Amino acid sequence: MKSFQRWMVIPAVMVLIGIIGTIAKLLYGDHLLGTTAAVPWGILIAGYVFFAAAATGVGLIAGLGHVTSIPEFAAIEKRGSFLALSLLLAGFWLIGIELGNPLNMIYIVISPNLQSGIWWMGFLYSLYMGSLILECYYSQVKPEYLHNRYIGILVIINKVAAVCNLGAIFAVLANRPFWYGYYLPAYMLVTAVLSGAAALIVTVYAVSREQGSVLADSIMPMLRKVMGYTLVITLILDIWKIYNGLNAPDYALRTATTALISGPLAWRFWSLEIVIGLMLPVIFVFILKYSIKRVVAAAGMSLAGIFFIRLDFIVAAQIVPQIVVEGIQSTIFHSYSASLAEWALIAGAFGASILVYGVSEFKLNLKSDKTGNVVLGPHCRAESIKEG
Amino acid sequence: MAQYAMLIDASRCTGCAACRIACQMQWQLTPDIFFNRLEFRENGKYPNVRQEIVPIQCMHCDDPPCQTVCPTRATYKRQDGLVLIDPSKCIGCKYCIVACPYDVRQINERGIPEKCRFCAGYIETGGQPPCVSTCMNEVRVFGDLDDPHSEISKRMQQVKAYQLAADKGTKPRVYYVKSGK
Numbered sequence: 001m002k003s004f005q006r007w008m009v010i011p012a013v014m015v016l017i018g019i020i021g022t023i024a025k026l027l028y029g030d031h032l033l034g035t036t037a038a039v040p041w042g043i044l045i046a047g048y049v050f051f052a053a054a055a056t057g058v059g060l061i062a063g064l065g066h067v068t069s070i071p072e073f074a075a076i077e078k079r080g081s082f083l084a085l086s087l088l089l090a091g092f093w094l095i096g097i098e099l100g101n102p103l104n105m106i107y108i109v110i111s112p113n114l115q116s117g118i119w120w121m122g123f124l125y126s127l128y129m130g131s132l133i134l135e136c137y138y139s140q141v142k143p144e145y146l147h148n149r150y151i152g153i154l155v156i157i158n159k160v161a162a163v164c165n166l167g168a169i170f171a172v173l174a175n176r177p178f179w180y181g182y183y184l185p186a187y188m189l190v191t192a193v194l195s196g197a198a199a200l201i202v203t204v205y206a207v208s209r210e211q212g213s214v215l216a217d218s219i220m221p222m223l224r225k226v227m228g229y230t231l232v233i234t235l236i237l238d239i240w241k242i243y244n245g246l247n248a249p250d251y252a253l254r255t256a257t258t259a260l261i262s263g264p265l266a267w268r269f270w271s272l273e274i275v276i277g278l279m280l281p282v283i284f285v286f287i288l289k290y291s292i293k294r295v296v297a298a299a300g301m302s303l304a305g306i307f308f309i310r311l312d313f314i315v316a317a318q319i320v321p322q323i324v325v326e327g328i329q330s331t332i333f334h335s336y337s338a339s340l341a342e343w344a345l346i347a348g349a350f351g352a353s354i355l356v357y358g359v360s361e362f363k364l365n366l367k368s369d370k371t372g373n374v375v376l377g378p379h380c381r382a383e384s385i386k387e388g
Numbered sequence: 389m390a391q392y393a394m395l396i397d398a399s400r401c402t403g404c405a406a407c408r409i410a411c412q413m414q415w416q417l418t419p420d421i422f423f424n425r426l427e428f429r430e431n432g433k434y435p436n437v438r439q440e441i442v443p444i445q446c447m448h449c450d451d452p453p454c455q456t457v458c459p460t461r462a463t464y465k466r467q468d469g470l471v472l473i474d475p476s477k478c479i480g481c482k483y484c485i486v487a488c489p490y491d492v493r494q495i496n497e498r499g500i501p502e503k504c505r506f507c508a509g510y511i512e513t514g515g516q517p518p519c520v521s522t523c524m525n526e527v528r529v530f531g532d533l534d535d536p537h538s539e540i541s542k543r544m545q546q547v548k549a550y551q552l553a554a555d556k557g558t559k560p561r562v563y564y565v566k567s568g569k
Contacts, residue, residue: 030495037494040482040501100480100499107460107477118483119459175453175489175556324490324552325442328429 004362011354018093018348021341025097034339039318043338044098046311047346049166050195051091051353052125053188053310054303056163057196059084059132061226063159066152072222075215076200078143078367081135082360083203084196088129090353097345117169124162131155140364163192170317178245178256178317187237194230195306197223201299205292207361217292224295228285231302235278255320255333264319264333265312273312277305390468390532392448392506395540395549397565400525401426401441407528410518414507421494423504424519440567443527445519446471446492446504447552447560454484454493469561470508475500489556506530 024032035042062080065073096102108122135155138145167188170179201223208215245257260269281298288294319333338346360366408422415423424445431440448471455463455471462477463484478500485493485501493501507517511530515521520528531540549563 029497029499037485038491040485040495100482100495101478102480104460104462104477104479107462107479111461111477113456113459113461115456116459116483117457118481122459169483172457173453173487175487318486322489322491324444325427325429327431328427328442330427 004358008355008358011351011358014347014351015355016348016351017344018346018351021344021348022093022097024341025345030100032339032341034337034342036334036336038321038334039315039336041314041318042336043311043314043342043346044094046307046314047349048091048095048098049314050307050310051087051094051349052166053163053192054195054199054306055084055087055091055132056128056159056166057192057194058087058199059128059159059196060156060163060193061196061200061223063152063156067149067156072219075219076204078139078365079203079207079361080200081132081139082364082366083199083357085129085132085136086353086357086360087199088125088132089356090349092125092129093352094345094349117165117172120165121162121169124158124165127158128155128162131158136360139366160189163189166192170313175322176317177248177250177253178320179313183237187234190230190233190237191306191309194227194234195303197227197230198299198302198306201227201296202303203357205296205299220292220295221290224285224290227295227299227302228282231278231282231285235282238274238278251323252320256316259316259319259333260312264335265316268308269312272308273305276301277309278302281305389534391534392469392511392530393533393540393561393563394448394506394520395529395543395547395563395565396443397527397529397547398440398442399565399567400527401443402525403428403441404524406522406524407443407519410522411504414510414518415505418497421496421502423492423494423502425492442564444490444492444552445562446506447490447558447562448504448506450559450561451557453487453489453556453558457483457487459483466508470506471503472505472508473500473502489553489558490560 033042033044058080062073062077062084064070065075065077065080068074099105105122108119113119164185167185170176171181171184174180201220204215204219204223208217242257242261245253246261248254248257255263259265281302284294284298284301315336319336321329321331321334323329403426405426408424408426411417411423412419412421417423424443427442427444429440429442430437432438448469450465450469452463452465452471455461455465459481460477460479462474462479463471464474465471475498480499480501482495482501485495492503494503496502507515511517517528517530520530529540529543531538533541533544535541544563548566550566551560551563554560
């Protein structure tokens with residue numbers, strides 16, 4: 001109990017910082033953000049994409065427990081639902097504050113534009129949120145309901161559609177060649193699974209450490225494989241993205257890629273994205289000898305790296321000035337740096353996801369044994385987990 | 389139904405920015421918000437170099453990407469060609485700003501991504517947009533392309549016109565006079 005309270009102090013403080021950022025944004029509006037008319041989407045959008053994609057990744061991995069009989073997946077299905085819900089709530093917090101007029105969301109229902117990717121994002125992620133709330137509710141009340149295979153398959157389709165559409169929001173913008181193209185939805189799906197696996201690894205480790213269970217021992221090899229393979233695919237996709245960008249005939253695509261590898265975003269790209277986010281985790285997972293701590297370290301680095309992958313992805317496409325009139329270019333790169341209020345909101349979102357999950361873990365029964373049978377009642381928790 | 393459009397002869401522009409100020413007055417904009425801007429470029433090689441000024445504003449595209457991406461239909465296109473915004477429907481997602489290939493949207497103090505309105509509500513009464521009527525060199529001509537007797541229709545017959553970033557496929561309603569023709 002004391003240990004739990006101690007660990008929850010940090011996220012609670014982060015949430016407090018986020019609340020201060022929220023109040024400041026509500027009072028002073030966009031003036032408080034680092035965004036401009038030239039770079040209208042900043043770290044809050046990146047943060048939303050990070051949390052929404054991670055929530056989908058967690059849901060995809062844990063959701064396999066609902067539709068397959070693989071015991072490793074079943075063992076994390078309840079935790080996965082709560083973790084996904086915590087991450088999605090954090091993402092919704094960021095997007096809600098980013099929107100200038102969130103109360104007008106009613107028009108998404110009364111005056112929908114089905115051609116708009118953001119409309120579909122609202123629809124698909126609302127469905128996902130609804131299904132997560134139901135999953136979490138039934139996991140506590142009637143856990144056997146979670147194992148309806150047909151509903152499970154429908155929910156997985158919802159998750160895949162939601163995260164692919166998240167990529168499509170950017171991919172349909174022909175005026176932003178760095179985003180434009182068919183590969184982005186697939187990239188978003190792969191990186192969502194990567195961030196989901198990393199978030200699950202960190203969570204399972206923290207829970208096992210706290211409760212002294214053997215959960216981590218039984219599940220970590222499977223999660224390690226998922227994270228490892230998606231890390232390698234992401235690395236390959238990133239190499240392809242750079243190669244393609246540097247050799248592209250399109251000025252904007254070439255310049256955005258240059259911004260990443262040798263321009264204003266270079267230090268973040270090489271150090272945080274490539275080295276910490278992808279290469280070191282690959283080494284930790286595939287080259288160094290297996291140990292849970294190494295896998296957890298790799299997951300932590302991956303999560304940090306993916307956050308900056310999202311940020312650079314959002315920023316790189318916008319800092320390249322659009323050529324409206326041939327021969328006129330106002331600047332080589334527009335500038336964007338996140339403001340204090342934006343960082344406060346990001347801290348708040350991270351804190352909220354940890355706090356909501358932590359409280360759920362402590363107050364509710366999130367345990368399932370390795371065979372997927374749900375453990376009923378807190379009194380038999382430890383025994384069942386040890387059996388797994 | 390009128391089909392409104394604008395023809396801009398950039399070679400006549402002196403860069404006085406009266407168009408911008410007139411627009412700001414018309415719509416009571418704050419000094420940091422402007423619906424039209426001037427872009428400057430150098431043309432030619434030394435010693436025969438000259439500066440060209442290109443006025444830029446919302447192109448009121450026939451295939452406007454800002455309308456396509458707007459999740460609530462806050463951005464809509466009227467039958468007479470004007471692309472307008474219903475502020476009461478705007479959720480402030482800024483997708484329209486990101487999608488616009490002309491960088492013409494500006495966020496106002498209420499968080500609405502605003503832009504040139506072709507002076508909707510004013511032109512129907514027979515008035516000319518202030519950016520047109522204020523210009524001392526008659527850089528802009530505004531009118532109804534469906535009316536063969538309108539000044540813009542006549543001028544379009546006389547000059548060779550082009551559209552900015554036509555390769556984006558947005559079919560702009562703002563035309564530019566090709567200089568030297």
